[in-house]
Amino acid sequence: MTNHTEADTVRAHRVKQFCERVGISASTFWKYVRQEKIRTIRIGGRVLVPHAEALRILSEGVGGREGR
Known part of the structure; x- marks a missing residue:
């Protein structure tokens, strides 16, 4: 049997946690979403x-x- 971590089961990330993980502010996140x-x-x-x-x-x- 394999060990599953939280990363194996995550299907989507909340904005705050995503920003913390990537190292960007929320305002930068929303700017990138608009772009x-x-x-x-x-x-x-x-x-x-x-x-x-x-x-x-x-x-x-x-x-x-x-490039896409």
């Missing part, structure tokens, strides 16, 4: 960052979509 550099989803009125998007940003950086 379509960070993709978000809404669930029950809550804005979340999908886990795959968080992984992309952690590996490529926020500007990773510029």
